Amino acid sequence: MAQETDGCLGSKVTELPLQATDSCTNILTKEEKEKLKNDRVLVSEFKQQKLEVDAQKNWDLFYKRNSTHFYKDRHWTTREFEELQAHREFEAQKLLMLEAGCGVGNCLFPLMEEDLNIFIYACDFSPRAVRFVKENSLYCPERCLAFQCDLTKDDLRATISENSLDVATLIFVLSAIHPDRMQLAVENVYRVLKPGGIVLFRDYGLYDHAMLRFKSGSKLGENFYVRQDGTRSFFFSREYLANLFQQAGFHTLVNEYVLRETVNKKEGLCVPRVFLQSKFRKPE
Numbered sequence: 001m002a003q004e005t006d007g008c009l010g011s012k013v014t015e016l017p018l019q020a021t022d023s024c025t026n027i028l029t030k031e032e033k034e035k036l037k038n039d040r041v042l043v044s045e046f047k048q049q050k051l052e053v054d055a056q057k058n059w060d061l062f063y064k065r066n067s068t069h070f071y072k073d074r075h076w077t078t079r080e081f082e083e084l085q086a087h088r089e090f091e092a093q094k095l096l097m098l099e100a101g102c103g104v105g106n107c108l109f110p111l112m113e114e115d116l117n118i119f120i121y122a123c124d125f126s127p128r129a130v131r132f133v134k135e136n137s138l139y140c141p142e143r144c145l146a147f148q149c150d151l152t153k154d155d156l157r158a159t160i161s162e163n164s165l166d167v168a169t170l171i172f173v174l175s176a177i178h179p180d181r182m183q184l185a186v187e188n189v190y191r192v193l194k195p196g197g198i199v200l201f202r203d204y205g206l207y208d209h210a211m212l213r214f215k216s217g218s219k220l221g222e223n224f225y226v227r228q229d230g231t232r233s234f235f236f237s238r239e240y241l242a243n244l245f246q247q248a249g250f251h252t253l254v255n256e257y258v259l260r261e262t263v264n265k266k267e268g269l270c271v272p273r274v275f276l277q278s279k280f281r282k283p284e
Helices: 030-038 045-053 055-066 108-114 127-135 179-192 209-213 238-247
Strands: 019-021 095-100 118-124 144-148 165-171 193-204 219-221 224-226 232-234 251-264 269-281
Touching (some): 030 209, 055 127, 095 179, 108 118, 118 127, 127 144, 165 179, 179 193, 179 238, 209 269, 238 251, 238 269
Parallel strands (some): 095 118, 118 144, 165 193
Antiparallel strands (some): 019 251, 193 269, 219 224, 224 232, 251 269
16 A cells, blocks of 8 residues: 555645644545444554564665655645744744654755745654755755654654754654554653744544555554555544643644545546644643
8 A cells, every 4th residue: 555645746636725624524435434343353463563663664665665756845834834934033033943754855845945044853763764864955954953763762852952942843743653652752842842832733634535445454453554565554533632732731722624635537536635733832
């Protein structure tokens, strides 16, 4: 199964405008409801443990296969998250930001081109992805610092000063982490944000088309699945995500399902996508 993302190269599709909503309104067909209801067999405990041990290796292999050519550049982040431009006390203030799960720089480099007064810490689980970032001609040590990091184990404060960042992004990142370890990642980010700092979040929402495509034998737990390449994906409900961040000490500002239809006219397909887009603030 190919990685389902917010946008990958090679898919000849038209994406209809985003729609935000408080409820997940992707109406399931009778067949889809039955499929989810009857999919109760979980991947064996032995295989699940192996997937956890091999998680970094599987993402490294993903980037080895796809190099820098899989994901589209994310030019939509400043449109969707005005905090990337407005979260300053004065116009000339340099914005300090963390992009957690930077991949090969599809969000990092568009942001650097658009905003000359920003410094971005960019980390990823995959050493190969970090190497691709550093090899990019746009990489500039005066404006960004890329480093390898397991958000569930490695203390971000080893690289970033505590209580120093204005903004952190978690965009299609948390879903790849085992649900039992997500809290550790969120708490890790909390420590490096300054009081009043904001986390900008977008990831897979409950009943997204990608979730419905998984075949029997792919289920790891509730709303948690493994792809054929060994990478994993979790699908969030609003309630689950809000609780995760509130347990870490954050206040919820926005927490909405974002609905999109991906249309492939050539194949006559209209695919419903469900994402969760949220903003959380560290208390002043």
